[in-house]
Amino acid sequence: MEKGCGYKILLIFLSFFFLYSCSPTKYVSEKEYLLNKVTIKTDSKEIKKSDIKKNIRQKPNTRILGVARFHLGVYNLSGKNEKKRFNKWLRTIGEAPVVYSDFLTDRSVAQIKLFLNNKGYYNAEVLDTVYFKKRKAYVEYNIFPGKVTTIEDFTFTDTHNYVSNELSDTARLMREVLQDSFRTKIRPEAPLDIELLETERERITRMLRERGYFNFSKNFIQFYADTTTANQPDKARLLLSIVSNPTDTTAYHKFRIEKININFDYDPLVFLSGTDSCYTATIERNYGILYRDKLKVKPKLIIETIQFREGELYNVQKVVDSYSRLQALNLFKFINIVFREKPTAGKEKILVCDIQLTPMKRQSYNIFLEGTHNSGNIGVGGNLTYNHRNLFKSGENLTLSVWGALKKEQFNENKIFSTKELGVEMRLVTPQFWMPVFRLHDFRRNFAPKTSVSLSFSYEHTPFYDRRIASAKFGYLWRKADKKWRYNFDLIDLNYVMMQNVDSAFIAGLKNKYVKSAYTSHLILSANFSAVYTDQQLNGQSSFNYFRGNLETSGNFLWAIDKVFNIPRVEKNDERYYEMLGVQYAQYIKADGEYRFNHYLNRANTIVYRLFLGCGYPYGNMKVLPFEEAFYGGGANGIRAWQARTLGPGSYVAEDNYPNNVGDFKLEANIEYRFKLFWLLEGALFLDAGNIWNITKYENRRGTVLGGDFLRQIALGTGPGLRVDANFFLLRFDWGIKMRDPAKPQGQRFVLFDNGKWIKHTVFNIAIGYPF
Template identity: 60%
Template sequence: MRFLSMRVAYKISFIFFIFFIFYSCSPTKYVGKDEYLLDRVKVKVDDYKLNRSDLKRNIRQKPNTRILGVARFHLGLYNLSGRNEKKKFNQWLRRIGEAPVIYDPFMTQRSASQIELYLHNKGFYSAEVSDTIFYKKRKAFVEYHVKVGPVTRIQEVRFDDKEGGRVNQIAEESGLMANFRRDTVNTLLEKDAPLDLDVLDDERERITKMLREKGYFNFSKNFIQFFADTTSAAKENMAKVFVRVVENAVDSNAYRRYFVRNISVNFDYDPMLTAEQVDSTYNTLYYNGYNILYKGKLKIKPKMIIETIQLQQMELYDARRVIDTYVRLQALNLFKMVNIDFKEVESDGDVKALDCVIQLSPVKRQSYNVFLEGTHNSGNMGVGGNFTYNHRNVFRAGENISASIWGSLRKEQVNGEGKIFNTSEIGAELKLVTPQFWMPFFKMKDFRRNYAPKTSISFSYSYEYTPYYTRSIANARFGYLWRKANKKWRYNFDLIDLNYVLMKDVDQNFIDGLKNEYIKNAYTDHMILSAVFSATYTDQQVNVKTANYSYFRVNTETSGNFLSVIDGIAGSKSSASGTLNEKYYKIFGVRYAQFVKADAEYRYNWYINRANSLVGRLFVGCGYPYGNMKVLPFEEAYYGGGANDIRAWQARTLGPGSYLATEKYPNSVGDFKLAGNIEYRFKLIWLLEGALFVDAGNVWNINPKENRFGAKLNYNFFNQIAIGTGAGLRLNANFFLLRFDLGIKVKDPSMPEGNRFVLFDSRGGFRRSVFNVAIGYPF
């Protein structure tokens, strides 16, 4: 282990040496005569409340990308190329590198104008921007000086002020103006707020969205006008804002409402077919008022698709329901393309008519994938594989059934064990997810329509062999998944989560070596019957990599209470045995666990630029065992360390608290966990990425049966938080990410107080480093 860690340390040192070489190379190697490398750009603002990052987004010429704010790694790669542009190696270096940014006076002037324009749009109409250029050793330094000046604020807002204007007769008759006036209570324009053009545009979008949800199919945001009057305002730098709907539109139908007349659904849409070919190729079925088009045999039950569609015949057009229909149809995972098309049809009266055509292109119904992996964690090597078969639409009602088998071989650090692989695991799972909501006693029609619930059923079995015991786990799960279309929250409620755990061939010497009765109790047969609710939030935008985003997950679980009630009603008798000699009840021949558990996780991803990002994570969780089992089951307890947690420690070797584990097998778990991570990620070359990270946290026990020194949660727990740091390399192929992380101990809570900072001595640093290989980002 020590030899491995030292070897990895040399590799990391070599990488940093390469960084130093790149940084030391002359960055002006390919800067021509009478040219200057744009080295730094600063923005100085006389108003400290103004967000400088927003101003910097308007700068049109920015310096070469830096890593850690210092090293121009990508420019260094470009400069490693030779002068001969025909050589493929030089071409490759220039392609993966970044050419020097040559200072351009025109771009500086344009940037100053853009910053000034941005400030004007924010209400700072007196803002002035100037620039200063400094030259030194063929490098240019640009400073933008921003004088903000006073901001113009909104004195009052008037909607549809008819003074000096004509009455919009068509809009009045169609009810548009009545809806417009009623909605003014929801305006984004507030008194005394800055006259911000972005807010005005958001108000235009809001009004347009509201009207398009009330049947105004052809209404556009261009029909909303704003007028700002600063001459009649009571005070200087104040403005009266008038919001109006234009009197005359090119298309008078823009002010009329539309209803949906006919709805057709093409189950096998082919964009290459003409209208004539469609008539001759497709079969037609009229189902509950919907026209169904399909080829050959009907592959999907129409009832399932019709229940998914949010649009209704003879109802007013509603843009919100169109979006909901898109989202729900895509969530079925049955179609590679979903398109909803509307065509205007001739109709009499003020309310016009639309025909709707929903075009669906199906995906392949059956697929499989094979996944192989190798792992290496603190000297514990392993290999594993997974085979999964998927069948979409197995019963022609959108059901997705998957069958998986997996297996792994691992090498655990066990004293006196000479086998290459001494731990093995094999398992299988069968899972069915259906868009049908199996809750027969509650119809909840509105809930089904608005939240697109699914029902999930799964069965799994796994068998694990270790040098000290064998463990079999049978699992059955029944639950629901739902989310509101176009919303950021997802919910999961497992009504039944049953785990039946059998511990066989437990080595008595191993049990005797566990010095704590509390831990011994975790290695007994038991059953967990729990209900689990989880909610997940994220505002990450699909296919958008240039924005900050948050992720939040909360999870609650309760177990054993239902079985305890049954025992109470049935008058069951408890028996006394086990490592703690406690009385408890059995069901199906094994003891069942009782506990409550809750945890939450929050992540935030800061996008810095195309080559740099920063990710933070905070996790807190607590479980409390009681009743029939006074200890959390081993698989439900929290642990510290590992490739996705505090990477300077091997999994289950940290804590609990300041306790120093002396057992042969890693089993350090706890009832309470607190962890935080921050990771700086940066692009290197091709698919290669780098990372620097700091991890902190620990686990503790709150159970009164805990008697290990330093393991219980107390007022001094902050001094028992472990800290690790390190660096990593990642191979990112978008669909697959292979991660290598080297974790280095900084603060070890198992050491005596006053001697816990171990970065620069033999108890920490590179000498005790942990090398992790994993799949995917840690968080």
């Protein structure tokens, strides 16, 4: 069989499937029409078509790349016998044809008009046009919104109206609304938008429930819009009022928390059956404590985690924050905070709080076995992890991991496995904030900080060297209550790299001094601060942003010690530098940032954009960045048409037998279009661009230094991808194809159609999880 025959067969099969899926009326009866296209037309720039689409009640079948109805094609592959298991499976993973409906079109017109009315377009007109061609229906919605009604002025009901009617409770509540009225988002000349008014109702309700009004509801807030007394047409005078006589007589009263009870072993079946005598009750700091057998969590931890206290007014925000903090402990599978009203003879209203907690299993074991494929190097690996979520009964999370791997490197074909790795790590994360000098009580209360300590040791054996790395890390983690921002500050990050049994012939074969420095013993003592932001929601049905920023500095503390104590430099290989623990230590500053935008199109289509920018600058005690801290190009999570560490820097062509290219500066951008196929399968098309460069004067390679012509040295790669999404893990296959290779001479860098030899410019990647 010819080498390219397999690709031809695959192409013929895909073409056949595509053409078959383009015959979508297979299961549409003669008297029915397939809804083929829906179009929205409007001359208004204020009306977003994306908002209109949300109100359309019937939409065409899902398309991939805006053309192919793949899911309908899968459905059409099924036979007419619905009882056959294979046909059922195809129809389950596919998508049935959307048959045009007059009723749903009329519903869509009514829904669009209602949406426009709610936006302030009270004279809006929506017309639908439907035409049929070859058993397909084409629907067009023409929208004429008219002039929008805007707010002329916005006022609140005067409290004197309530006082004169002897409504003292209503008047008192209205005063608090007026005191907070400067926070309103309603402004004159704004559209009379129902969504804007609803936001104002929710703002006021939230404010009052944060001030003790436990039973207050937004239904007690009313708006009155008067267009008859406005000075101009299409204007409205807006009035906000509070219902005078609420159905709930306690809605306008503040509630105070009198008692807090904590159930550490809540079981609803036990309480429903009334057999709660197996519980032990006690008192801790005036908190009621309830548990079975023995306490598995120290009450002090939960008491300090709860954001509200006895004697305080009810505050809904503190309740939400308490939920968030309790969940962050990762100790309970069920958390519920219930407030009960306690009958009282006086005017002050009282609440009793019951916090119901159901604990998770404290200990777990995980074993992972995997095959690896990294830059053409294959191997097998495994990881054994032990986790204890509550080591000392105060929420301490201990993780012990042991891992190992056997790899076959491309440069050594004689051995089955030429590289061996073995490592062990211990990590302890505790809810206690280990900063004894600074108490920072408010910080602990608002940001839920944790302390992290980790120790690790790894050993790597190759035919050319043995590498041992001992690491220790101490730092803090915290996050804001809204969960959008997370922070990490590693106060101490120590890495002691020991190179042993280094093959002198191997080192001599490396022509680049920059790469040679990676195979010398060194020490890194750094401090690192990172921040992560994301507004991703749990349902995953909307677009979201992601940002990560990192700042790291190393060696300054050690350098200061050397200067203070006047420690002499060591002279080796025509270089002078300081040592610590018998090896040279690194001194540098490094910063990088990454931004992603996940653009959700529909349930089957998503586009992800990514931009990465990073720069490191070595100075003082080391002329180059340590190999572990330098940037590299290529690989399964970068520019996928190049193997890891084979791209760049700049236009450099690797001359070493063991290419391991790294740099000081990295610029990378990616676009990936992801689409659902069927069953567990997803497809992707991607475009990657970027490169690495050096900025240090230590560089001795041509074309590697960042300059004004850096755009001419941008590498481009593209290709298709296939993913297997099994929920608990995602297996990814990406076929990277080089488009533009900066290592080629000027004028010859576009290699996509390189005399039909493009197959030589491809890389096949296998990885776990999405690339970004």
